[in-house]
Amino acid sequence: MKLEAKALLRAIRTLLLLLLIAGPATAGAEAPLNNFAREDGGVLRFTDTDYVRSDSMEMPAGGWEHGPARRGFAFEKMGATSTTKTLWLRLRFDRRILPAGPVALYTENNYERIAVLLNGQEIFRNFTEGDDRALGWYRPEIVRLPPSLLGGGTNELLVRIESNYDLVSGDYYLGSAAALDARHERMHFWRITGVQAANLAMIVLAAAALWFWILRREETELLLLAILGLMWFARDYNFTAVRAPFDVVAFKTMTYYAVYPAMSASLAFCLVYVRLPRWKLHGAILLAAGVLLCFLRFVTVEWGWTGPFGADSLGNLLAVACVGYTASLLIAHWWRTRDAGAALITLCLTAIIAGTVHDIGRQWDSRLWDGLGFFLQPYIGSLFCLVLLLSFGRRANLAFGRLEGVNAELEARVEDARVALEERDKEMRELEVARALETERGRIMREMHDGIGSNLVAALTVAERQNHPPASIATLKRALSDLKLTVDSLEPLAGDVVALLGNFRHRAEPDLIEAGIKLHWNVDRCERLDWLDATNSLHLLRLFQEALANVMMHSGATRIHLACVEDVRHDTPGVTVSIKDNGSGFDTLRVASGGQGLGGMRSRAEAIGGTFLLSSVPGEGTAISVWLPYVRKAKAQ
Helix, strand or coil: CCCHHHHHHHHHHHHHHHHHHHHHHHHHHCCCCCCCCCCCCCCCCEEEEEEEEECCCCCCCCCCEEECEEEEEECCCCCCCCEEEEEEEEEEHHHHHHHCCCEEEEEEECCCCEEEEEEEEEEEECCCCCCCEECCCCEEEEECCCCCCCCCEEEEEEEEEEECCCCCCCCEEEEHHHHHHHHHHHHHHHHHHHHHHHHHHHHHHHHHHHHHHHHHHCCCCHHHHHHHHHHHHHHHHHHHHCCCCCHHHHHHHHHHHHHHHHHHHHHHHHHHCCCCCHHHHHHHHHHHHHHHHHHHHHHHHHHHCCCCCCCCHHHHHHHHHECCCCCCCHHHHHHCCCHHHHHHHHHHHHHHHHHHHHHHCCCCCCCCCCCCCCHHHHHHHCCCCCCCHHHHHHHHHHHHHHHHHHHHHHHHHHHHHHHHHHHHHHHHHHHHHHHHHHHHHHHHHHHHHHHHHHHHHHHHHHHHCHHHHHHHHHHHHHHHHHHCCCCCCCCCCCCCHHHHHHHHHHHHHHHHHCCCCCEEECCCCCCCCCCCCCHHHHHHHHHHHHHHHHHHHHHCCCEEEEEEEEEEEECEEEEEEEEECCCCCCCCCHHCCCCHHHHHHHHHHHHHCCCCEEEEEEEEEEEEEEEEECCCHHHHH
């Protein structure tokens, strides 16, 4: 009996020892460590979690369920309650699997207010106490885990999510603080900073369009562009707002519903802007589609949607269809007109379709992919406005180009008018000078004729009647001939060398007849010499006078040939005037060295830009010629 009692006592002690050992193990099994997915940089992502939904913000004593870390719990009806709903998450991990050094928790996509507790101590919250308008659903958060609260083994993180709208649990990453800081900075830029910059640019654009519309009320498109900018700003403000400007449920409802009117109005505006045929019909269809999408969202959210996609995804798919419909109209319009504005807007719509499909796949109620890690929708409104602004800029550039063309044409016309006016003024001045010269020439001619001429004629008459010596009579005759030549040079012949020669023949022929010399006239019709004014005419007449005087005094000739023909020398057109006699001729080498008459003729020819030539053969006569260009070189002027 004693042995049986001792065996029973040993069995009881063994059972108690087993119970003491198994008790903690059983208790630990109720809350196992969470599973992780390893990311780049030694970062761990929680793939599952324990959760409890509650109407109270008190820490739950039990009732934990287990499931994926990323999940959403939508209320039965949108805005059906103004009370705060709470979602508790429990995340357990072993410190020994993390890298040495500072450790942080990175989280995103939590709707809306979150608080984080480490081993029972609160270490972070994104709101102040009692703040029921805080918005945190799109803002990434990084929480550094205090080393003093971290245990060397198992640690527990509790995340409390509070919302008056939707309860959504996002993604949770644990690891090196440095690696998670880099991730947080990147996501914060694309989710918050970039969207803020885009919204700021959009509101500035809207204000500028409104201001230009005030200045130019007839440009209705500017007013529509300003309204669209304000609509997209109101839609996208909730992405970056820290607090809702009014009741959070009403604010989020407004922003959710604003996307469809903003989209349909933007698409309709694109059709109006490119002047699409029947734009009123297509615009009405798009606006009606926007209203229909709002109603569809209301029905699916209020009554609950049980399809493969959530209510937002279904509406977005239909929105993509509207964008595709508009793009097809613009492509057809571009194909007909090759309008660059339509092509630019079509490219914009293509990018919008790609961005919308990307966003549909990463919404919490579908979660087909993570995509870029942020939504592209906040940039879509800015893209709309930017493309329209670029198209406006293109129109403005074309208008400026046309204006510059008009200005250039006006400047050219003004310049032509100025040149014409200067030419007319020059002609007027030249005409006035010509009239003055003509008046003065006429006066001088009258004075010479009535004064000097009359005196010379009277002196010649007296000398002949009183039988003065022949030398005196000849001198008076030469003086009278010189006077006649001078008067002839003052005649307004306007460069007509043939008329000048005709006057010379009229004056010289009586003297030739008296000397027994017959004049043969062989003058062709020639173009005018514009430079042959009174001074140059006198040079030419003096040259001819000297030539005839030499013939009458020295040659003993009986015939003289006076010719004038057009002549081209060295590719320069002009006329050649020549005088040839049948006299005795002379040795040009002997006479040219000291003859003053020939040197004077040569000098006069060069003075008027001509070329003097002399040829003579003893016993056969002498010939002189003067070549005169139609257009004189500057150095000869």
